[in-house]
Amino acid sequence: TDFDLIIRNADIATAADRYSADIGIRDGRIVAIAQTLSASAAEVIDACGRLVTPGGVDGHVHLDQPTSDGSVFSDDFFTGTRSAACGGTTTVIPFATQQRGHSLQDAVDDYHQRAKGKAVIDYAFHLIVSDTSPKLIQDELPRLIAEGYTSVKIYMTYDDMKLGDRQIIEVLATARKHGAMTMVHAENSDCIGWLTEQLLAAGLSAPGYHSQSRPMVVEREATHRAIALSELLDTPILIVHVSGKEAIEQIHWARGRGLPIFAETCPQYLLLSAEDLGPQNDDGAYGMRCICSPPPRDKGNQEVVWTGLANGLFTIVSSDHAPFNYGGEQGKKIAGPTAPFNLVPNGIPGVETRLPLLMSEGVLTGRIDLQRFVALTSTNPAKLYGLYPQKGTIAVGSDADLVIWEMYTPGQERQLKAEMLHSACDYTPYEGRSLRCWPAHTLSRGRTVWHDGVFTAQAGEGQFLPCLRPREPVAGSPLAKWL
Ligand code: URP
Ligand code: ZN
Ligand code: ZN
Ligand code: ZN
Numbered sequence: 022t023d024f025d026l027i028i029r030n031a032d033i034a035t036a037a038d039r040y041s042a043d044i045g046i047r048d049g050r051i052v053a054i055a056q057t058l059s060a061s062a063a064e065v066i067d068a069c070g071r072l073v074t075p076g077g078v079d080g081h082v083h084l085d086q087p088t089s090d091g092s093v094f095s096d097d098f099f100t101g102t103r104s105a106a107c108g109g110t111t112t113v114i115p116f117a118t119q120q121r122g123h124s125l126q127d128a129v130d131d132y133h134q135r136a137k138g139k140a141v142i143d144y145a146f147h148l149i150v151s152d153t154s155p156k157l158i159q160d161e162l163p164r165l166i167a168e169g170y171t172s173v174k175i176y177m178t179y180d181d182m183k184l185g186d187r188q189i190i191e192v193l194a195t196a197r198k199h200g201a202m203t204m205v206h207a208e209n210s211d212c213i214g215w216l217t218e219q220l221l222a223a224g225l226s227a228p229g230y231h232s233q234s235r236p237m238v239v240e241r242e243a244t245h246r247a248i249a250l251s252e253l254l255d256t257p258i259l260i261v262h263v264s265g266k267e268a269i270e271q272i273h274w275a276r277g278r279g280l281p282i283f284a285e286t287c288p289q290y291l292l293l294s295a296e297d298l299g300p301q302n303d304d305g306a307y308g309m310r311c312i313c314s315p316p317p318r319d320k321g322n323q324e325v326v327w328t329g330l331a332n333g334l335f336t337i338v339s340s341d342h343a344p345f346n347y348g349g350e351q352g353k354k355i356a357g358p359t360a361p362f363n364l365v366p367n368g369i370p371g372v373e374t375r376l377p378l379l380m381s382e383g384v385l386t387g388r389i390d391l392q393r394f395v396a397l398t399s400t401n402p403a404k405l406y407g408l409y410p411q412k413g414t415i416a417v418g419s420d421a422d423l424v425i426w427e428m429y430t431p432g433q434e435r436q437l438k439a440e441m442l443h444s445a446c447d448y449t450p451y452e453g454r455s456l457r458c459w460p461a462h463t464l465s466r467g468r469t470v471w472h473d474g475v476f477t478a479q480a481g482e483g484q485f486l487p488c489l490r491p492r493e494p495v496a497g498s499p500l501a502k503w504l
Pocket of ligand 3: 081083341342343
């Protein structure tokens with residue numbers, strides 16, 4: 022036989038094209054695409070004219086990450102990647118987190134241990150840098166970049182991770198010199214600290230006050246500062262989880278200056294709002310489930326984020342999957358069922374719902390087109406993190422990571438329920454939402470991992486992906502720009 026698998030009658034959409042073809046797959050890769058492949062294959066899947074897109078690349082997920090408050094992420098590499106696969110995502114990039122006082126290599130070694138034998142789809146690692154001792158930043162980080170860890174996340178808030186401006190400068194200098202991508206969590210830590218104190222002193226501690234403790238100005242200021250540091254160091258950054266208008270305005274302004282500022286948003290900033298956190302809920306703790314940072318804003322901000330997807334301001338849409346159980350005592354309620362908002366672990370699940378929700382609420386409502394959808398959820402993250410064209414497109418030579426979509430006929434929409442999902446997290450913040458579609462079939466390197474409602478992969482079948490440098494290292498000093 023010529024192929025291991027042929028997918029016939031596919032309605033293929035990439036970030037650039039749309040056409041009908043057969044896809045021939047051998048050894049986990051796409052080896053032929055033609056209107057009709059006459060060759061033989063061990064297995065044939067008839068797509069019957071259904072839409073086929075590249076498997077999703079989720080450039081921002083948290084799996085089995087160490088925490089500072091004793092809370093435990095619901096998903097490890099098995100349940101997290103299973104959930105991804107069942108929602109059409111075939112590559113995830115979680116974070117190897119440096120603990121202060123430890124090396125980056127420790128973080129990488131520990132994280133490989135956690136992933137080993139568990140992942141069902143392919144994965145790469147970002148690094149979280151929380152300690153910028155010269156030895157780590159000037160010797161160790163460049164070596165790790167060369168070994169395939171080519172993206173770094175830095176935090177401007179959270180006590181156990183935040184970096185000051187000088188430390189951010191050091192990281193950006195290394196990123197520039199060695200061709201890495203820097204992801205920035207942009208919120209002003211001192212503003213949050215002061216606001217939190219004021220709220221708690223006034224007895225305002227319910228989950229809903231999480232939003233008031235991190236208003237838009239806090240994100241806008243930090244976004245602007247991150248842009249300024251990026252300009253100073255003459256190197257690109259990606260602002261992660263952008264939540265609304267004022268941060269978008271900063272990014273728009275930076276682009277107008279010709280600065281290479283990339284931006285990410287997440288379904289929660291398109292679909293959730295501050296009301297989902299309370300404070301007026303029959304069960305005061307309920308809003309804990311939607312506590313994430315930055316917090317979801319309001320309908321007006323959602324619209325501005327949608328517009329930013331349609332007009333190209335955003336480069337990628339990621340889930341920021343950060344699952345903590347609502348039940349039990351190791352998740353959202355680690356500090357008790359009525360704990361003040363500042364002691365509730367931050368984050369919401371979403372790796373499985375990212376593609377179906379964006380297809381339903383974005384493409385099928387006409388807010389974004391299909392090519393934009395593929396770019397935002399697959400092609401662009403693959404390019405941004407040095408995985409393209411192995412990942413992120415449907416092309417000869419690319420991995421056979423594919424999603425065959427089932428579109429529900431109007432009137433036959435389904436309701437999203439937590440029990441349909443394959444995460445170990447016990448809730449979804451999108452409970453009850455109407456779905457117009459879902460992946461019928463997910464293939465990872467030509468293996469069926471999800472088909473007609475059944476998860477079919479084995480733990481350990483996913484492979485680690487070393488990332489290429491997203492851009493050329495830049496020799497010489499960034500100072501040159503200012504002389
Ligand atoms: O609240 C969130 N987003 N938690 C996950 C960690 C992060 O900052 O992305
Ligand atoms: Zn973050
Ligand atoms: Zn995150
Ligand atoms: Zn099928």
